[in-house]
Amino acid sequence: MKITCIIPSRGRSFQLLATVRTAQKLESGKHEVTYIVGCDSDDPETIGMCQLMKAGSVYGGQVTAHCFERTPSLGIMVNQMCRDVPGDVYCSMCDDMLIVTPGWDDKIAEAVARTPDGVFFWKIDEKRPATWAIVTDKWLQAAGRMFTEHFPFWWDDLWLLELWVLVSEGPPLQIEAEAEDRPAKTMRMRDLRFWTEFFEATRGERISEAKRIAAALGRPVTVDKETVSRTYFNIAPEFRRDIETIEAAQGERSPPTPEYLAAKARAEALMQEAA
Numbered sequence: 001m002k003i004t005c006i007i008p009s010r011g012r013s014f015q016l017l018a019t020v021r022t023a024q025k026l027e028s029g030k031h032e033v034t035y036i037v038g039c040d041s042d043d044p045e046t047i048g049m050c051q052l053m054k055a056g057s058v059y060g061g062q063v064t065a066h067c068f069e070r071t072p073s074l075g076i077m078v079n080q081m082c083r084d085v086p087g088d089v090y091c092s093m094c095d096d097m098l099i100v101t102p103g104w105d106d107k108i109a110e111a112v113a114r115t116p117d118g119v120f121f122w123k124i125d126e127k128r129p130a131t132w133a134i135v136t137d138k139w140l141q142a143a144g145r146m147f148t149e150h151f152p153f154w155w156d157d158l159w160l161l162e163l164w165v166l167v168s169e170g171p172p173l174q175i176e177a178e179a180e181d182r183p184a185k186t187m188r189m190r191d192l193r194f195w196t197e198f199f200e201a202t203r204g205e206r207i208s209e210a211k212r213i214a215a216a217l218g219r220p221v222t223v224d225k226e227t228v229s230r231t232y233f234n235i236a237p238e239f240r241r242d243i244e245t246i247e248a249a250q251g252e253r254s255p256p257t258p259e260y261l262a263a264k265a266r267a268e269a270l271m272q273e274a275a
Contacts (some may be wrong), residue, residue: 001031001109004087006078006146008038009095010187013049016095017109019051020063023093028103035063036085038077040070072263075147075156082146085139088112090146092133092157096123101177112136117217119164121172121178122219130179131157142216143209150270152263153200159206166210167219188260193243196235198267201274 005023009016027033028261039046066084071077082090089112099122101107111120111134120134135146143163147156161172161234214221239246256264 001089001105001112002087003031003033003089003091003105003108004082004085005033005035005091005093006038006081007093007095008074008077009046010040010043011045012095013045015182016046016049017053019093019095019097019099021233023099023104024062026099026102026104028106031109033062033105034087036081036083037063037065038081039065039067041067042070047247049072070257070259071265071275072259073147073149073151074153075145075149075151078147078156079145079149082140086137088137090135090137090140092135092146094132096182097130097132098180098182099177100180102203104175104177107175107177108134111173115173117142117219118173119160120175121161122177123174124178124181130181131161132179133157134175134211135160139213140215142213150198150202150263151195152260153186153195154189155195158199162206162208163213166207182272185252186250187252188257189247190256190260192247192251193263195267196240196243198271200235201271204274219220 007016007019016037023035024033037046037050039050047065047067051062053063054065064085066077066081068077068080078092087190089108091108105266112118116136117138118136119139122130122132124130127229133146140146146160148159150156151159164172211221
């Protein structure tokens, strides 16, 4: 199986190194695994680390940097990398995660064999799911993308999780492999309350998208999508209560970039249309 690992990264070169090298060392050796690092063109640190990984290891040929002028959303970068490096399955990874399960790639292959059009998620431990997504090519072709192009940070993983629940009319699927979360500052996190409200305001878009994907996959659409959506994904009251605290602890303090401002302006326009 051909597994394409998509890793957007900026300014965390040694965390990126740990993420990639750990994953490589725990591969089963049974599958073709490629690591595609999404780099901003103004981030020579990350680009240089990719070059070192490519040149300095027996695994080097697996690591490739894809450079972009900084995009308004993570989804623009991720979707382009999926198109540029096609695979049988795509792993959305972060530079602050560490895979801990030997043979994780084989666990993915086993899950895909059971559900060839599926969307899967890692586990943090036996009790806690993660929202890092693993997407089959069959799903990607039906959806036309992995992520939306709305969000400068977060939310795309929850969007995809909700889509899967709506399309499958079942619970999220986990692979039998775990990864550790090493949380750091969240790039471009600001206006967290606005983006939370935007996610909620676009539920209708997810319901429409789910119906389209289900039809493309030949899956029946028999359950009221809005009811299922609201059952699974109401924003937790404690999260809403702690939004300012979360943003103060994890958010960016530098001035917003032009790309961020463009993403927010687009989101504001979409909210007005949805109102």
